Amino acid sequence: MATINNSAVLDAIKKKCFIQTGRDGLPMQLSNVVAPVVIADPEKEILHIDATKSTTGATAVLAINSSKDFYLNSCMLTITKSAACDAVKTLVRGTNAYSNKVQEILTLGHQTLTAESQQIVISFPQPIRLKKGTNIELINAFTAGAQTSYCNISGYYLEED
Amino acid sequence: MAFSVPPEDWLKAQEENAAGAFLEPVKAAAEEAKDYADQGVKYAGYARKEVGSGQYVRVRQATRFVSTKIQNTAGFSNVVARPNAEKSRFFCTKILIIYRGISTFPMDCRISDVVGTAASTRLQWYPEASGGKIVLDLSDCPREFSGDSFDFYTSATLGASEWIFYELFGWEEDK
Numbered sequence: 001m002a003t004i005n006n007s008a009v010l011d012a013i014k015k016k017c018f019i020q021t022g023r024d025g026l027p028m029q030l031s032n033v034v035a036p037v038v039i040a041d042p043e044k045e046i047l048h049i050d051a052t053k054s055t056t057g058a059t060a061v062l063a064i065n066s067s068k069d070f071y072l073n074s075c076m077l078t079i080t081k082s083a084a085c086d087a088v089k090t091l092v093r094g095t096n097a098y099s100n101k102v103q104e105i106l107t108l109g110h111q112t113l114t115a116e117s118q119q120i121v122i123s124f125p126q127p128i129r130l131k132k133g134t135n136i137e138l139i140n141a142f143t144a145g146a147q148t149s150y151c152n153i154s155g156y157y158l159e160e161d
Numbered sequence: 162m163a164f165s166v167p168p169e170d171w172l173k174a175q176e177e178n179a180a181g182a183f184l185e186p187v188k189a190a191a192e193e194a195k196d197y198a199d200q201g202v203k204y205a206g207y208a209r210k211e212v213g214s215g216q217y218v219r220v221r222q223a224t225r226f227v228s229t230k231i232q233n234t235a236g237f238s239n240v241v242a243r244p245n246a247e248k249s250r251f252f253c254t255k256i257l258i259i260y261r262g263i264s265t266f267p268m269d270c271r272i273s274d275v276v277g278t279a280a281s282t283r284l285q286w287y288p289e290a291s292g293g294k295i296v297l298d299l300s301d302c303p304r305e306f307s308g309d310s311f312d313f314y315t316s317a318t319l320g321a322s323e324w325i326f327y328e329l330f331g332w333e334e335d336k
Contacts, residue, residue, distance in 0.1 A: 047302075048302070050282075050285070052285075073302045074302070080287040115267070117268070121295055121296060121297050123296075123298040125298075125301070
């Protein structure tokens with residue numbers, strides 16, 4: 001029998017097993033049997049991608065793999081624009097894998113013809129599933145002035161869909 | 162993925178985290194770090210590092226928690242070294258940025274993981290003049306910062322009453 005000597009491990013055993021040490025002794029020995037545990041969850045292929053756009057129109061932040069859905073974990077959008085810029089909103093959008101509809105993931109509203117910098121971040125503890133073969137897009141919309149937008153996304157593909 | 166066994170002091174630091182010790186009084190933490198730097202003492206596993214006049218950082222010796230308040234000149238200039246870069250990998254699970262009083266407008270801010278290298282920008286953002294907070298949670302998708310430093314950039318010099326406070330959370334594991 002191997003003895004556990006690490007105080008942090010012993011403390012964890014005590015807490016997680018709710019052992020009352022005043023009444024019971026703390027287990028300090030490991031079994032001689034080694035039991036391997038296989039984690040059968042599919043492996044994640046984690047991606048962190050960013051995109052910048054300084055012209056009007058859409059740009060693909062990510063072209064999602066044609067054979068795997070993408071799980072979006074977080075999205076950040078930040079913009080800076082000049083006083084001459086007439087933009088009223090900037091957005092990031094993607095295609096919902098369940099509804100098959102294009103939806104806005106994150107949107108910033110602006111005061112038109114006003115110099116502004118803004119940023120917004122959203123995290124999805126339960127990731128959003130976006131449809132395979134579609135794009136996550138960053139979209140600027142203005143006809144005058146200057147605007148630069150930056151988008152940063154984090155998410156993953158699953159090894160087996 | 163193989164995780165390195167955390168030392169006891171790191172477990173203790175996590176408990177402090179759970180109690181909100183790092184997140185709530187961010188400014189107090191900065192002052193605290195300055196005190197440590199001023200006193201030249203080492204406390205609870207933290208090493209202190211001064212990076213110039215009016216700048217101070219607190220770096221966990223294992224670089225699992227990095228914070229810095231910057232009052233700097235323009236450019237990539239607020240470097241926090243990651244001395245174990247050759248032997249270890251750093252995975253970032255959360256980025257917290259708090260700032261206020263931005264008078265130079267617009268301003269471009271970034272975090273890079275290679276000193277002075279825009280191509281190694283890991284996060285870019287444009288601060289609002291009125292101040293604000295950014296919390297980027299990467300706990301489900303940890304991001305590796307592979308360089309030998311955390312380098313904080315601003316496109317213009319900050320004034321005396323303007324500050325940006327960065328906190329990076331994550332873990333380090335052996336290569």
